[in-house]
Amino acid sequence: MLIAALGPHIPFPAYGVGTALYKNDKSRFQTEVVESVKWAVQNGFTHIDCAEAYGNEEEVGIALKDLDVPREKLFITSKVTTSIEDISAALTTSLKKLGLTYLDLFLLHSPKPFKEKNIPLSKGWEALEKELGQGRVHSIGVSNFYVKDLEEIKEKATVPPRVNQIEFHPQVYTHMKSLLEYCKSKNIIIEGYSSLLPLKKDPDGTVSKLVKSLASKYNVSDSLILLAWSNAQGVFPVTTTSKVERMKEFLSYKSVKLEQADIDAITAAGEESTRPLQNF
Ligand SMILES: NC(=O)C1=CN([C@@H]2O[C@H](COP(=O)(O)OP(=O)(O)OC[C@H]3O[C@@H](n4cnc5c(N)ncnc54)[C@H](OP(=O)(O)O)[C@@H]3O)[C@@H](O)[C@H]2O)C=CC1
Numbered sequence: 001m002l003i004a005a006l007g008p009h010i011p012f013p014a015y016g017v018g019t020a021l022y023k024n025d026k027s028r029f030q031t032e033v034v035e036s037v038k039w040a041v042q043n044g045f046t047h048i049d050c051a052e053a054y055g056n057e058e059e060v061g062i063a064l065k066d067l068d069v070p071r072e073k074l075f076i077t078s079k080v081t082t083s084i085e086d087i088s089a090a091l092t093t094s095l096k097k098l099g100l101t102y103l104d105l106f107l108l109h110s111p112k113p114f115k116e117k118n119i120p121l122s123k124g125w126e127a128l129e130k131e132l133g134q135g136r137v138h139s140i141g142v143s144n145f146y147v148k149d150l151e152e153i154k155e156k157a158t159v160p161p162r163v164n165q166i167e168f169h170p171q172v173y174t175h176m177k178s179l180l181e182y183c184k185s186k187n188i189i190i191e192g193y194s195s196l197l198p199l200k201k202d203p204d205g206t207v208s209k210l211v212k213s214l215a216s217k218y219n220v221s222d223s224l225i226l227l228a229w230s231n232a233q234g235v236f237p238v239t240t241t242s243k244v245e246r247m248k249e250f251l252s253y254k255s256v257k258l259e260q261a262d263i264d265a266i267t268a269a270g271e272e273s274t275r276p277l278q279n280f
């Protein structure tokens, strides 16, 4: 019998630092990460989505120190993928870099490194479960886990994942529909990343054209239409932007109530132009 995974309220949208702010050059301190995170929090974001793999936890930590916001007002997520042989040590390193005593949410970033290193997923999950109740992690989850991966950890788990963070936008809906249904059936919160991918990768495609026409209908931006579509599917967005005006707008995504016909039209347009998963 799995114990229901309780945990703190998770504020959305989450502000992510793993794409536009990803640290390719690990030798260079990225002040743009510090400034972007400070702008995001100063404009209303309270959930920051980090990861060991993004290479910028120190910059995020400096932003949090400069902001001097009460810790309980923020929700900080990080993820482990490189140091999966010793997840406790990875957590220690992430907390030190972030300048925090605890994470609100700690995720296994991907099943891939476990498979590459022939380490059972259940071993990684067990390591996260051991952190619960020790004061350093308030909730635990996964990312890029598919049904078979979730079923694999379920066998030995005492606590189910609180969240599964996955790629989610209309052009991968076909790939993700059954995973969505599975997670909902297990009360696993679904966080969606790359919600805006169609606008960036397929700006002249059927999804983007429809979204842009709906932006006029609802008098909001095309980005917000896609965040609202995710919301309508029960998926909570992890997004990012360098633009303060978009930061402010993204925070209002739940106020956009799309008509069901428009939701269905976006879904259909996505299914007609399905893209491969980014497959992190
Ligand atoms: N768990 C995982 O494996 C993964 C997690 N993530 C997390 O999710 C976060 C967000 O991922 P990401 O894929 O960037 O998210 P989105 O799809 O939300 O894209 C955000 C980007 O879209 C741009 N943008 C916003 N509006 C528009 C528009 N109308 N037209 C064109 N471009 C637009 C923004 O640029 P601008 O600055 O111009 O506004 C920004 O760089 C990451 O930072 C990371 O934290 C991401 C990938 C994988």
Ligand SMILES: O=CCc1c[nH]c2ccccc12
Pocket (backbone or CB within 6 Å): 018, 019, 051, 053, 054, 081, 109, 110, 280
């Ligand atoms: O999370 C965003 C993309 C990314 C960057 N590094 C890794 C490692 C493992 C999974 C995803 C990612």
